[in-house]
Amino acid sequence: xxxVVQKYGGSSLADAASIxxxxxxxxxxxxxxxxxxxxxxxxxDTTDELLALAHQVSPLPQGRELDMLLTAGERxxxxxxxxxxxxxxxxxxxxxxxxxxxxxDSAHGxxxxxxxxxxxxxxxLSMGHIAIVAGFQGVSQDSKDITTLGRGGxxxxxxxxxxxxxxxxxxxxxDVDGIFTADPRIVPNARRIxxxxxxxxxxxxxxxxxxLHVRCVEYARRNQMPIHVRSSFSQQQGTWVVDSTSTEPEGxxxxxxxxxxxxxxxxxxxxxxxxxxxxxxxxxxxxxxxAEAQINIDMVVQNVSSAATALTDISFTLPRTDGQTAMTxxxxxxxxVGYEQIQYDDRIGKIxxxxxxxxxxxxxTAKFFKAIADTGVNIEMxxxxxxxxxxxxxxxxxxxxxxxxxxxxxxxxxxVEAVVYGGTGR
Amino acid sequence: xxxVVQKYGGSSLADAASIxxxxxxxxxxxxxxxxxxxxxxxxxDTTDELLALAHQVSPLPQGRELDMLLTAGERxxxxxxxxxxxxxxxxxxxxxxxxxxxxxDSAHGxxxxxxxxxxxxxxxLSMGHIAIVAGFQGVSQDSKDITTLGRGGxxxxxxxxxxxxxxxxxxxxxDVDGIFTADPRIVPNARRIxxxxxxxxxxxxxxxxxxLHVRCVEYARRNQMPIHVRSSFSQQQGTWVVDSTSTEPEGxxxxxxxxxxxxxxxxxxxxxxxxxxxxxxxxxxxxxxxAEAQINIDMVVQNVSSAATALTDISFTLPRTDGQTAMTxxxxxxxxVGYEQIQYDDRIGKIxxxxxxxxxxxxxTAKFFKAIADTGVNIEMxxxxxxxxxxxxxxxxxxxxxxxxxxxxxxxxxxVEAVVYGGTGR
Numbered sequence: 001x002x003x004v005v006q007k008y009g010g011s012s013l014a015d016a017a018s019i020x021x022x023x024x025x026x027x028x029x030x031x032x033x034x035x036x037x038x039x040x041x042x043x044x045d046t047t048d049e050l051l052a053l054a055h056q057v058s059p060l061p062q063g064r065e066l067d068m069l070l071t072a073g074e075r076x077x078x079x080x081x082x083x084x085x086x087x088x089x090x091x092x093x094x095x096x097x098x099x100x101x102x103x104x105d106s107a108h109g110x111x112x113x114x115x116x117x118x119x120x121x122x123x124x125l126s127m128g129h130i131a132i133v134a135g136f137q138g139v140s141q142d143s144k145d146i147t148t149l150g151r152g153g154x155x156x157x158x159x160x161x162x163x164x165x166x167x168x169x170x171x172x173x174x175d176v177d178g179i180f181t182a183d184p185r186i187v188p189n190a191r192r193i194x195x196x197x198x199x200x201x202x203x204x205x206x207x208x209x210x211x212l213h214v215r216c217v218e219y220a221r222r223n224q225m226p227i228h229v230r231s232s233f234s235q236q237q238g239t240w241v242v243d244s245t246s247t248e249p250e251g252x253x254x255x256x257x258x259x260x261x262x263x264x265x266x267x268x269x270x271x272x273x274x275x276x277x278x279x280x281x282x283x284x285x286x287x288x289x290x291a292e293a294q295i296n297i298d299m300v301v302q303n304v305s306s307a308a309t310a311l312t313d314i315s316f317t318l319p320r321t322d323g324q325t326a327m328t329x330x331x332x333x334x335x336x337v338g339y340e341q342i343q344y345d346d347r348i349g350k351i352x353x354x355x356x357x358x359x360x361x362x363x364x365t366a367k368f369f370k371a372i373a374d375t376g377v378n379i380e381m382x383x384x385x386x387x388x389x390x391x392x393x394x395x396x397x398x399x400x401x402x403x404x405x406x407x408x409x410x411x412x413x414x415x416v417e418a419v420v421y422g423g424t425g426r
Numbered sequence: 427x428x429x430v431v432q433k434y435g436g437s438s439l440a441d442a443a444s445i446x447x448x449x450x451x452x453x454x455x456x457x458x459x460x461x462x463x464x465x466x467x468x469x470x471d472t473t474d475e476l477l478a479l480a481h482q483v484s485p486l487p488q489g490r491e492l493d494m495l496l497t498a499g500e501r502x503x504x505x506x507x508x509x510x511x512x513x514x515x516x517x518x519x520x521x522x523x524x525x526x527x528x529x530x531d532s533a534h535g536x537x538x539x540x541x542x543x544x545x546x547x548x549x550x551l552s553m554g555h556i557a558i559v560a561g562f563q564g565v566s567q568d569s570k571d572i573t574t575l576g577r578g579g580x581x582x583x584x585x586x587x588x589x590x591x592x593x594x595x596x597x598x599x600x601d602v603d604g605i606f607t608a609d610p611r612i613v614p615n616a617r618r619i620x621x622x623x624x625x626x627x628x629x630x631x632x633x634x635x636x637x638l639h640v641r642c643v644e645y646a647r648r649n650q651m652p653i654h655v656r657s658s659f660s661q662q663q664g665t666w667v668v669d670s671t672s673t674e675p676e677g678x679x680x681x682x683x684x685x686x687x688x689x690x691x692x693x694x695x696x697x698x699x700x701x702x703x704x705x706x707x708x709x710x711x712x713x714x715x716x717a718e719a720q721i722n723i724d725m726v727v728q729n730v731s732s733a734a735t736a737l738t739d740i741s742f743t744l745p746r747t748d749g750q751t752a753m754t755x756x757x758x759x760x761x762x763v764g765y766e767q768i769q770y771d772d773r774i775g776k777i778x779x780x781x782x783x784x785x786x787x788x789x790x791t792a793k794f795f796k797a798i799a800d801t802g803v804n805i806e807m808x809x810x811x812x813x814x815x816x817x818x819x820x821x822x823x824x825x826x827x828x829x830x831x832x833x834x835x836x837x838x839x840x841x842v843e844a845v846v847y848g849g850t851g852r
Contacts, residue, residue, distance in 0.1 A: 056442035057445050058513035065505045065506075065519075065520055072501040073498075075497070075498040075501065076498045080483050081483075087483065094494050096494075099570070
């Protein structure tokens with residue numbers, strides 16, 4: 001008898017009927033002989049509604065109070081789920097993040113988990129209860145204040161609890177059947193990927209695939225916790241995210257695909273600093289200023305300097321939401337660095353090809369670029385890792401480029417998947 | 427510089443605009459030089475909405491989970507209020523009942539406060555912060571589970587915190603200007619009572635006046651904590667509830683009115699057990715069974731037994747919500763006790779005359795009965811205490827009887843109060 005941790009997102013807990021349906025799934029897992037721990041997000045749009053209320057009373061709500069407010073969301077869903085399970089004749093107990101022992105730092109709105117001490121959860125399991133835990137939230141080690149974990153928080157709660165409890169598997173449920181070779185809204189014959197290594201999943205997540213958050217995958221990799229990404233609306237197997245040497249889920253290492261999938265991301269913007277004096281330290285200075293402004297840079301390209309002018313251009317991509325902050329920070333730097341101008345472009349898209357097999361296969365890059373070129377889409381920036389190639393293109397070209405690359409590497413199935421590809425909530 | 431505890435009910439926190447208005451009142455109290463602690467109920471209809479959700483997932487939600495669910499309501503209102511105060515440039519920190527040190531027993535849904543250890547509140551005050559505390563909730567001393575205090579819970583939280591903090595006053599805000607000589611919806615010229623003793627307030631509360639709950643007044647009396655009942659919609663003085671020897675609020679003992687007011691209550695039902703053998707212990711047996719069913723009996727009348735039959739009738743009143751439970755419990759008793767039948771009447775009303783002065787004034791009872799008789803309303807049951815006379819009448823006669831008694835004792839003012847008389851939320 002093992003421990004299974006299941007996490008249900010807001011789309012799986014949209015209303016009373018959904019909660020009752022999820023309760024049945026949970027009871028089925030319990031009846032199958034498992035100790036079951038369930039991590040929940042807030043119901044449907046609860047978080048957005050609470051945020052809207054906050055902005056009605058204050059243009060700049062304090063992080064501490066925002067966390068107090070938003071954590072009401074999971075409190076509601078966990079209590080309702082526990083009631084629904086009890087109504088099916090099984091004992092369930094709900095626990096807040098604090099009660100479940102999710103100890104964090106004090107960074108409100110984006111707290112990091114420092115420790116998980118799930119004594120009350122273990123006690124509940126030992127009494128035969130199903131434990132329901134509020135995801136996304138914890139308690140600060142120093143201030144004892146309530147914290148939230150930020151984006152990907154509920155998934156991270158689930159993986160962290162699963163690790164602390166030495167669970168057999170952490171099942172992440174959403175309204176999608178798993179991780180796909182491409183977004184099925186763009187590529188109708190995209191295939192569900194049965195198994196992915198942590199590394200490939202990390203690259204997929206960082207490249208815009210919205211199923212799992214980077215942070216949760218990193219936590220799972222560190223703790224070697226198998227994740228099973230699946231739909232709460234079907235009984236199908238989803239995608240197993242495991243160590244590349246793992247024998248899960250079928251008892252033997254699966255054949256490794258050369259290319260796992262094509263991901264895309266429309267959430268970035270590109271900034272080009274034109275006419276930067278090509279002297280030691282100027283580029284470093286620009287990125288120091290951006291780092292101070294807490295901006296995460298993704299891709300960077302520096303043009304070859306013109307010999308005549310000794311000036312160069314530096315382009316980089318960043319989350320579009322940080323665009324205004326970055327432009328303001330750079331504007332203050334104009335006199336100091338002496339660049340000519342800064343250009344901002346938020347009509348870009350990033351397309352990434354991911355596959356652990358590509359490190360030993362020559363010609364992958366050429367084939368990827370050709371597939372994109374065949375659609376008439378121009379590549380503006382390039383970045384590569386051992387198991388990923390990413391390019392920046394004009395936003396209008398994203399769908400065509402994804403479709404063409406997906407076909408070029410033979411990733412599609414003969415059938416069209418009957419799923420709607422969406423987010424996982426938080 | 428003293429400590430003021432303010433409590434705002436759900437009607438004062440109905441939406442973002444109300445919360446911002448309340449925030450201004452709180453800041454004014456702080457600017458006046460007080461340390462301010464604020465206890466809040468859930469916003470407007472939040473509790474009812476959460477209860478409706480609970481009943482959608484389960485016909486009989488567990489107390490523990492219902493408490494986890496409902497406490498989300500105050501969490502939302504306290505966080506929003508703290509944000510609104512911060513937006514006015516003052517530091518505010520919100521605390522759950524558990525964080526505020528409200529320690530209770532484990533009776534979910536109707537927990538009793540065992541202890542209040544407000545260390546974090548004192549710390550917040552010492553740093554110059556305004557402390558916002560979720561009313562109605564606490565944490566169980568034994569199980570460490572979240573509890574709720576049941577009816578009157580938020581008011582009780584406020585009085586308990588005020589007592590533990592040795593506050594100067596506990597201000598209870600609602601949408602009503604104070605406690606009135608009668609319900610102004612029935613008696614348009616009812617007057618606000620400037621000052622009431624704890625004892626009179628207890629009798630008023632127990633007799634159906636909806637402003638303060640019995641439990642909160644008892645707590646205040648035990649701790650000699652002055653309560654100021656007032657409206658969050660005006661700056662007027664409300665009703666001070668104080669010890670009968672107190673000099674609050676005007677520096678000297680106020681002249682004691684003989685009669686404080688006329689209260690009424692339409693929430694009870696009457697049960698008559700007809701033809702009970704008039705033997706020792708039969709009546710006791712009936713009330714034992716009702717006590718076992720957790721039913722609180724209010725008034726009891728036993729008719730004089732008929733010499734011919736040696737049978738008597740026993741009538742009592744009880745909360746209408748307990749009517750079905752009581753009838754079921756009594757039906758099981760029929761063979762054992764051998765009564766003839768039970769009659770249920772929920773079309774009754776209770777009218778009570780309250781006044782500390784009546785104990786030394788003869789003729790009050792006769793005047794009260796005559797005022798009611800003059801309206802043609804028949805008195806069905808009578809009960810008296812040192813400072814109260816209550817009668818049960820047919821429900822249709824309540825308005826006339828209240829109006830007549832109010833006039834007979836000269837309680838009205840020349841002006842009609844421009845208020846709407848309502849409840850205080852929970």
